[in-house]
Amino acid sequence: MSAPKEIARCPLAELRSGEGVRVPSEAGPVAVFLVDGEVLAVQDTCTHEDASLADGFLEGHVIECPLHGGQFDLRSGAAVCLPAQHPLRRFGTRSDSEFVYVTA
Numbered sequence: 001m002s003a004p005k006e007i008a009r010c011p012l013a014e015l016r017s018g019e020g021v022r023v024p025s026e027a028g029p030v031a032v033f034l035v036d037g038e039v040l041a042v043q044d045t046c047t048h049e050d051a052s053l054a055d056g057f058l059e060g061h062v063i064e065c066p067l068h069g070g071q072f073d074l075r076s077g078a079a080v081c082l083p084a085q086h087p088l089r090r091f092g093t094r095s096d097s098e099f100v101y102v103t104a
């Protein structure tokens with residue numbers, strides 16, 4: 001099995017607890033969140049329509065879409081509140097002292 005490939009990076013200094021950061025990647029935009037000291041990354045575009053989840057509202061591990069209020073669990077990517085029905089793609093992350101690296 002090959003090692004996960006780095007597809008995007010985000011300066012650690014840009015991450016604020018409770019806020020998302022949108023970063024471009026070869027897999028499309030990725031939203032990176034800092035939740036209770038844990039870095040979580042998912043596809044940025046909502047699976048319902050075209051909205052950026054990095055601009056959404058974070059409560060615990062749940063991100064609420066800013067457009068229609070659909071909700072997703074960032075730990076699994078699962079849609080947990082309508083109108084969102086389809087899960088988000090999840091990405092791996094690793095960090096060093098400067099960057100968070102998003103991997104796929």
Ligand code: FES
Pocket residue numbers: 046047048049050051065066067068069070071083084
């Ligand atoms: S675009 Fe996200 S819930 Fe509609």
